[in-house]
Amino acid sequence: MRKSFLIASLFFISHAVSAQAVLKDLLTENLKNPICIDVRAPRFSWQLSEKDNKPVMQQAYEVQVDSVAFTGNNTNSLWSSGKIKSDQSVYIPYLGKPLLSGHRYFWRVRIWDIKGTCSGWSEQAFWKMGLISSSDWHAQWVGAASNDTVNAPAPLLRTNFILNKKVREATAYITAHGFYEAQLNGHKIGDAFLTPGWTSYNKRLQYQAYDVTALLAEGENAVGVTLGSGWYRSPLGPYNPRANFYGDRTALLMEIRITYTDGSEKIISTDRSWKSSTGALQFAEIYNGCIIDTRLEKSGWAKPDFDDHDWHAVRIMPYAKNTLIATYNEPVKQHEVFKPLKIITTPHGEKVIDFGQNLVGWVKVTLKGHRGDSVKIAHAEVLDKAGEFYTENLRAAKAENIYILKDTAKRTFEPQFSWQGFRYIKVSGIKGPLNPEDFTAVAIYSDMKATGSFSCSNPLLNQLQHNIQWGQKGNFLDVPTDCPQRDERLGWTGDAQVFSRTAAFNMDVHNFFSKWLKDVAADQYASGSIPYVIPDVFTNGNNEVGGSSGWGDVATIIPWNMYYAYGDKKILENQFQSMKAWVNYIQKQTRNGLWVTGNHFGDWLFYSVNNDRDGTSAITNKYLIAQCFYAYSTQILINSAKVLNKKAEEEYYTKLLLKIKQAFVNEYVTANGLISSDTQTAYVLALEFDMLPVKLRKQAAARLVKNIGLYQDHLTTGFLGTPYLCDALSKFGYADVAYKLLLQDTYPSWLYPIKQGATTIWERWDGIKTDGSFEESSMNSYNHYAYGAIGDWMYRYIAGITPAAPGYKKIIIKPVIGGGLSWAEGKYDCPYGNISTKWEITGKKLNMTVTIPQNTTADIFVPDFEGKNYKKYTIGAGTYHYSR
Structure with a gap:
């Protein structure tokens, strides 16, 4: 142990020195300076840092809020928390006077450390308040005057307006039934795509807010x-895809709130004065792609000098505004770009481009030709073993974009209102060889901040990460x-819950x-059952298609995982009634305390063989699995009740849990500890969810290990057993x-797909078989994250990063050395700042930095x-070096 650690440790223990804290990364509702908050009591978070690399522990804080910017040490404010004795620096609620729609507010914070020193x-x-209630909207819902169906050209809506003063500030509020893309004076508003996002539209429809001050001009707009x-x-x-699930006509709701430099205001909003037409986008649909015919485009249609005399008046649409909500989650944006790795001519003579990475997004292509030339770009994840372009696993999804040229000018195209999952594209309609410089693949995904990284001495594990x-x-x-490629792309609940910790x-x-x-709760059936997919597009609430164990348990598992990852009790508060309704639903399905009814997916895609004469298919009883998840959800409900101080629920479900576990033992476990389904998944879930008496757990773990040995050190688990397999073994x-x-x-293994060239996680352990053939095309995605849940184990056990308290207020660093690794490194940006670990073995010495x-x-x-x-050490903030 090095001297630097001794000094820092002694400092933390004695608090002999007081470091000057610096406050940074101020967030409102987990967002940096948001301009659209409809929470009436927003919450504030901040991080601490200091210049001398010494631990700083907060003892108290004071938050001030005002409607004007703070100047100097001015202490006059709209609201002050006063000095609050607390070490909490995340999710501090505003408790002042009611906040006004559309108004901007400023806030700041100072803290006192454990020596009583104030940070300044x-x-x-x-932050800026959004439109808090439906009555705050001036805009009317408007739609196209022309025929507007799924297969019809995309509607274009426009209006002109005059600004006769200099603009100080302008905010655009926009939402739609369907996708929208807005322009001001010919410039795209914002950099988000696929807006307004996907929610249970009939109950919750998001609107977005954009600062458009820089896009406006004095005069014509x-x-x-x-x-x-x-x-x-x-x-x-x-x-059996269902069109028009939420409605059969698209519509727009938009208003721009403008404040002039003299303080006066103006609102531009959708109303009867707007006009509509159509343009180059002739077709756009999620699964099948789009058709852009530039012969039909209306150049400059979103600029003020455009002549729209032959456009038609819009229709006023009778849509509600009481479902409107502000957007808090990150929008979909463009991210990484890829140039062609290679250009291939297939045995059938098709022109194919390999981008080297299975990604989700689209391809930008630069084209030059003659009027009427049509170029088609099709998409695929893999080539077959003969090297041919393979799309059978897309099922009914065409996943192709078509561009039709209007002249000989060189132009760059990209699809609109559609996206694809692909590594390869097939190009048709271009004469002669393809120029790689003309093609760029663009990845799109929700603009979430990257918070974690993992790497080690094994290149295959790095590729797995x-x-x-x-x-x-x-x-x-x-x-x-x-999955992102075939005719599905739905919010399957089971996939999400198993991957949520990773x-x-x-x-x-x-x-x-x-x-x-919130959409899980919104689409939850009145019975408490949870649909298979959220938003629920299978039933629209008319009949119940859901209730599967491991899938429905998304209602409890993800809220708890998010609470523990971020320390935000509000998630549990928001979801508690949904969590409780799910457990109550299960309880109503039980017979003598056992959940032995209903339809369950079970350990989906577990290891199985076609000819199971020797019994090697790892079949786990679905009702045994259901009982385990019943117990786990009940335990989470108990834990959540404790956090929320709901004593009655805590006591009730604690008694229920005892009955659930006893029923499991009575039904599925012999006196000697043999579980009736003698599979890896059965033992893993029994151990992970504490289903066995203490005296039977050690032997159950031994049986699990023996089972793994019977398969020559291979896993046999499916979607529900895999996430917990390595964790149960390690415990x-x-x-x-x-x-x-x-x-x-x-x-079957995590590394087998990598040896086959995978760049994402596969849906099946053997999506490509050892002979180069494919699993059944009806369900064989090559970008399906569920088995990637092993990432959680890699962070927590190899890198050794684990929260000891919700939100990482207390942290455990305990790497598990093994696997022949000579070094491993993990980083995680938690709500309080960056955690990092690195360990390295040199000869007979371990060096570790934390x-x-x-x-x-x-x-x-x-x-x-x-x-x-x-060896255990208790420390505070800082960087420490260890040698053993």
Whole structure:
């Protein structure tokens, strides 16, 4: 142990020195200076830092809020918390006077450390209230005058307006039934795509706010908006897609609130004066792509000098405003770009481009030709073993974009209101060889902050981490989708819940999941059952298609995982009634305390063989699984009741849990501890969810290890067993076996797809078989993040980063050495700041470096070079070096 650690540790223990704290990263409702908040009591968060690398622990804080910017040490404010004795620096609520729609507010904070030293005021932050109630909207819903159907050209809506004074500030508020893309004076408003996002539209419709001050000019102005079918009315769902699920006509609701420099105001809003027409976008749909015919475009249609005399008046649409809500989750934006890795001519003579990465988004293409030339771009994830372009696994989705030229000018095209999941594209309609410079693949996903990274000495594990992250990027597209390429792309609940802890390591998914969970509650059936997909496009509430264990448990598992990752009790408060309704639903389905009714997916896509004469298919009884998840959801409900101080619920469900577990033992466990389904998943869930008496747990772990050995150190688990497999092994002293499974590179394993060239996580362990053939095309996605849930184990056990208290207020650092790794490194940006660990073995010596953020504490467990004999140290913030 180095001297630097001794000094820092002694400082933390004695508090002998007081460092000067600096406050940074001020957030309002987890957003930086947001301009559209409709929460009437927004919450404030901040981080601490200091210049001398010494621990700072907050003892008290004071928050001030005002309607004008703070100047100097001015203490006059709209609201002051006063000096509050608390070490909390996240989610501090505003408790002042009612806030006004459309008004801007400023806030700042100062803290006192444990020696009573005041930090001084932080830099100020601000937020702006959105349109709090439906009556605050001046705009009317408007739609196209012409025929407006899924297969018709996209409506264009526009209006001109005059500004006769200099503008100080302007905010545009926009939403739509369907997708929208808005322009002011010919410039795109914002950099988001697929707006207004996907929610349960009939109950919750998001609107977005944009600062458009810089896009306005004194004098003539014009605003133009293109509408698309989007999730609102595109045919959705596999096998029997339903069009017009939420409605059959697109519509726009928009207003621009302008404040002049003299303080006067003006509002431009959708009304009868707007006009409509159509243009180049002739077709746009989620699964099938789009058709852009530039012969039909109306150049400059969103500029003030455009002549719209032959356009038609819009229709006023009878749509409600009482479902409107502000947007808190991050919008979908463009991110990484890829140039062609290689250009291929297939055996059938087709022109194919390989971008080297399975991604979600679209391809920008530069074209030059003659009027009427048509270029088609089709998309695929893989080539078959003969090297041909393979699209059978897309099922009914065409996933192709068509561009029709109007002249010989060189132009760059990209699709609108559609996207694809792909690594390869097939290009037809271009004569001669393809020029790689003309093609760029663009990745799109929700603009979540990257918070975690993991790397180690094993290149295959680094590729696994890469694949996990890209699986998340491709499928976190406003909702957590199951896959991004075929005729599905739905918010399957089971996939989301098994991956949620890993997701929270890789990216800040706080707002992403908070938004989606509200739709879980909104679409929950009156019985308490949870639909298979959220938003629910299978039933529209008319009949119940849901209630599967492991899928419906999304109602409890993700809220708890998000609370523990971010320390935000509001998530539990928002979801508690939904959580309770789900557990109560299960209880009503039980017979003698056992959940032995209903339809369940079970351990989806577990290891199975076609000819099971020797019984090697790892079939786990679906009702056994259901009982385990029943217990787990009940335990989470108990934990949540404790956090929220709901004593009656805590007592009731604690008694219920005892009955659930006893019923499990009575039904599924022999006196000697054999579980009736002698599978890895059965033992994993029984151990992970504490279903067994203490005296039977050790032998159950041994049976699990024996089972793994029977499969020559291969896993056999599916969607529900896999996320907990390595965790259960590690908890019961078999981390070496967990490492064996992680590093296994033959089917079935995490590394097998990587050996087959995967750049994302596959839906099936053997999506491409050893002979190069494919699994059944009806369900074989090559970008399906569920099995990427192993990422959570890699962060917590290899890198050793674990929250010991919600939101990482207290941290445990305890890496597990093994797998032949000579070094590993993990980083995670928690609500209090950056946590990082790195350990390295050199000869017979282990060196370890740890960074802990301010206003937190940590227990550090340092192993020797063999991964044994941990030494524990309790520390505060700082960077520490250890050698053993």
